[in-house]
Amino acid sequence: MTKKKKQHEGREEVIEVATRIADAAVFGVCPDCLSNDGYLNIRSSQYFVCHAHQFFWFYGVDMFDDWRFELAKTWRASEELLAGYQLINPFTIYLAAE
Numbered sequence: 001m002t003k004k005k006k007q008h009e010g011r012e013e014v015i016e017v018a019t020r021i022a023d024a025a026v027f028g029v030c031p032d033c034l035s036n037d038g039y040l041n042i043r044s045s046q047y048f049v050c051h052a053h054q055f056f057w058f059y060g061v062d063m064f065d066d067w068r069f070e071l072a073k074t075w076r077a078s079e080e081l082l083a084g085y086q087l088i089n090p091f092t093i094y095l096a097a098e
């Protein structure tokens with residue numbers, strides 16, 4: 001392995017860690033795997049999920065506007081999925097403002 005390739009891999013790890021920190025600060029992450037699989041809309045409410053650990057948490061109302069373009073059957077399917085998951089408090093971090 002060349003030194004240049006090692007440096008490149010190191011950068012990817014830094015980007016992955018930075019992404020997880022940003023996710024934890026902004027959306028919250030699963031306490032088990034420190035990541036999330038994005039969010040589902042149920043009507044105007046957004047819930048972030050971890051499918052691997054079957055956790056979900058409430059994020060907010062109308063935080064993103066894509067729910068306006070979804071159908072009621074999509075929300076029903078999300079409700080049915082989340083009914084089998086556990087509602088948790090996500091792992092979050094607070095980044096200090098200057």
Ligand SMILES: [Zn+2]
Binds near residue numbers: 030031034035051
């Ligand atoms: Zn998880």
